[in-house]
Amino acid sequence: MAEHSHIEWTEATWNPVTGCSKVSSGCKHCYAERLALRLQAMGSVRYRDGFAIRLHPAVLDLPKRWRQPRMIFVNSMSDLFHDDVPEEFIQRVFAVMHECPHHTFQILTKRSARLREMAPRLDWTPNIWMGVSVENQRVQHRIHDLQTVPAHVRFLSCEPLLGPLNDLPLDGIHWVIVGGESGPGARPMRKEWVLSILDQCRRAQTPFFFKQWGGVRKDRTGRELEGRTYNEMPLQK
Numbered sequence: 139m140a141e142h143s144h145i146e147w148t149e150a151t152w153n154p155v156t157g158c159s160k161v162s163s164g165c166k167h168c169y170a171e172r173l174a175l176r177l178q179a180m181g182s183v184r185y186r187d188g189f190a191i192r193l194h195p196a197v198l199d200l201p202k203r204w205r206q207p208r209m210i211f212v213n214s215m216s217d218l219f220h221d222d223v224p225e226e227f228i229q230r231v232f233a234v235m236h237e238c239p240h241h242t243f244q245i246l247t248k249r250s251a252r253l254r255e256m257a258p259r260l261d262w263t264p265n266i267w268m269g270v271s272v273e274n275q276r277v278q279h280r281i282h283d284l285q286t287v288p289a290h291v292r293f294l295s296c297e298p299l300l301g302p303l304n305d306l307p308l309d310g311i312h313w314v315i316v317g318g319e320s321g322p323g324a325r326p327m328r329k330e331w332v333l334s335i336l337d338q339c340r341r342a343q344t345p346f347f348f349k350q351w352g353g354v355r356k357d358r359t360g361r362e363l364e365g366r367t368y369n370e371m372p373l374q375k
């Protein structure tokens with residue numbers, strides 16, 4: 139749980155669920171897993187089971203205690219639509235988001251099939267942004283699942299970008315984030331992949347956010363693309 143986040147496109151994190159399991163190549167060097175295991179080794183009670191899925195009802199009400207409006211990333215340490223998270227608990231997470239219209243909540247999943255199946259039973263208030271991760275063409279089908287979700291803001295996180303995405307279906311997509319992998323064993327991201335996504339966003343008039351080049355030392359590679367930063371945010375309807 140962090141009142142302030144170091145993630146460039148959000149302000150705070152809220153983790154009513156922790157733990158996950160790997161589903162696609164984007165998970166290979168999962169940052170959440172590394173951090174969970176480190177916290178377990180440090181004796182953190184919330185991470186005593188390491189990266190196994192655990193529900194934390196005690197922190198459900200945390201956003202209600204934050205008076206100032208914030209951009210909140212939901213479950214930076216898990217995937218809310220993981221099969222082991224009961225639908226009843228997901229509904230409770232949504233209920234808290236409904237009770238906090240002063241905050242904006244950003245949810246990101248790789249379990250787009252479950253999201254699509256459950257979406258008609260969830261209440262999509264305007265302060266809930268829904269995104270899917272798309273690291274390469276193999277998982278581009280997640281975008282089609284997202285396009286069926288009646289969220290007011292739908293976004294893509296192309297991070298870690300692991301291959302070209304030259305034919306993104308951007309209809310009904312309000313925001314695209316791109317970033318390279320960082321940390322030990324980081325896989326490279328090619329500039330032409332990033333420029334292709336920027337070009338597609340420009341043609342579709344979709345806001346583009348370039349998070350980082352990544353690499354083993356991301357502080358050295360920075361986040362400039364062709365001499366400038368891209369921090370565009372979605373226009374809320």
Ligand code: SF4
Nearest residue numbers: 158159160165168216
């Ligand atoms: S879905 Fe996300 S949190 Fe879960 S293992 Fe993959 S990268 Fe980690």
